[in-house]
Amino acid sequence: DVKVTQSSRYLVKRTGEKVFLECVQDMDHENMFWYRQDPGLGLRLIYFSYDVKMKEKGDIPEGYSVSREKKERFSLILESASTNQTSMYLCASNQGPGMNTEAFFGQGTRLTVV
Amino acid sequence: QQQVKQSPQSLIVQKGGISIINCAYENTAFDYFPWYQQFPGKGPALLIAIRPDVSEKKEGRFTISFNKSAKQFSLHIMDSQPGDSATYFCAASHSGNTPLVFGKGTRLSVIA
Numbered sequence: 001d002v003k004v005t006q007s008s009r010y011l012v013k014r015t016g017e018k019v020f021l022e023c024v025q026d027m028d029h030e031n032m033f034w035y036r037q038d039p040g041l042g043l044r045l046i047y048f049s050y051d052v053k054m055k056e057k058g059d060i061p062e063g064y065s066v067s068r069e070k071k072e073r074f075s076l077i078l079e080s081a082s083t084n085q086t087s088m089y090l091c092a093s094n095q096g097p098g099m100n101t102e103a104f105f106g107q108g109t110r111l112t113v114v
Numbered sequence: 115q116q117q118v119k120q121s122p123q124s125l126i127v128q129k130g131g132i133s134i135i136n137c138a139y140e141n142t143a144f145d146y147f148p149w150y151q152q153f154p155g156k157g158p159a160l161l162i163a164i165r166p167d168v169s170e171k172k173e174g175r176f177t178i179s180f181n182k183s184a185k186q187f188s189l190h191i192m193d194s195q196p197g198d199s200a201t202y203f204c205a206a207s208h209s210g211n212t213p214l215v216f217g218k219g220t221r222l223s224v225i226a
Contacts, residue, residue, distance in 0.1 A: 004157070033213055040123070042203060042218035043158070058213065090157055100146030100207045103214055105157030 003027075006091050006106040013113050019078040021109050023091030030096030032074035033103070034058075034066065037088040046089075049074055050096055081113045117141055120204050120217025127224050133191035135220045137204035140185065144206040147180065148214070149189050152201045161202070162189070194224045 007022035025032065031050050035043040035058075045058030047066040055066050063085060067075045074093075078085055088110050094103040119138045127133045139147075148163035164171045164178040164187065171178045177190040191198055204217040 031213075035216075040218065042120075043216040045213055045215075048213050092157075100209050102148070102160045102163070105150075105159065107155070107157050 004091055004093055004104050004106040006089075006109050008109050009107065011109060011111045013078075013081050013111065015082060015113055017078075017081045017113075019081050019111065019113075021076040021078075021089055021091075021111070023074045023076070023106055024072055025074075025091075025093040025104070026072065027093060027095070027104065028071065029093035029104075030071075031094050032068065033092040033094075034064075034074065034076045035090045035092065036060070037090055037108070043090065046076065078111075081111075083113050085111065086113045087111060117215045118204060118206050118217045120220060122220060123218070124221045125223070127191075127194045127222065129194065129196060129224055129226045131194050131224075133189075133194045133198065133222055133224070135189045135202055135204070135222070136186065137188065137206075137217050138184075138186045139206050141206070141208070141215075142185070143208045145208045146206065147178070147187050148205050149176075149178065150203040150205060150216075152203065152219075158203055191222075194222075196224045196226060198222060199224050 150158035151161040152158040
C-alpha cells in the first residue's frame with residue numbers, strides 16, 4: 001500500500017518559532033509537493049520539488065522554505081511562524097517525469113500558531 | 115489568477131439523486147484532469163481522471179464529462195449515497211514540470 005507520511009497530525013507553535021513539517025514517501029516518486037488548505041480557498045501550492053536538492057516556488061512561498069536532501073523526504077520550514085500560517089498542510093508526491101500523474105497525499109498536519 | 119474555477123461551493127443532494135460538480139479551466143496546455151475526494155481528517159485521494167483524447171470516462175457511479183472546446187469538465191455522481199458526502203476537488207496539469215492546479219472545492223452532502 002503506497003504511503004505518504006507526515007510526521008505530525010496536529011501541531012501548536014508560538015509566534016516567531018521555527019517550525020519543521022516532515023514528509024516521507026515510500027513510492028520512489030520523483031515529485032513532491034507542499035500545499036496548504038484553507039476553507040474556501042482550496043489547495044494552494046507552497047513549494048514543489050521534482051528531484052533531490054531541486055525546489056521550485058509555488059503560488060504562496062512567502063514565509064516558507066523547503067529542503068529535499070533525500071528522494072523520499074521533503075521538509076517544509078516556517079522560518080518564523082505567524083498566526084496567518086495557521087492552516088492544514090498537505091504533502092503529496094507523484095511519479096515523474098512530468099507532473100500529470102496521480103498524486104498521493106498524506107493525511108495532513110493541522111498547524112495552529114498562537 | 116485562478117486557473118481552475120469550480121462550482122458550486124457546496125451541494126446538497128437527496129440519496130439516490132445525481133450530484134453534478136463543474137469546473138472550467140483557462141490554460142489550453144492542460145492535458146490531465148483529475149478529481150480528488152477528501153473525507154474529514156484525511157488527505158485528498160484520486161477518484162477519477164481524464165485526458166483530453168476522450169469526452170467521457172466512467173468508473174462505477176462516477177463519470178467525468180469533458181468539453182475541450184468549452185474548456186470545461188464535470189463530475190457526475192449517479193445514485194448518490196450518504197457515504198459520498200465529502201469535499202471534491204477538480205484539478206488540472208500538463209506534461210512538464212507544472213504541478214496540479216486545484217479548484218477551490220465543493221462540499222457535497224448527501225441526505226437520506
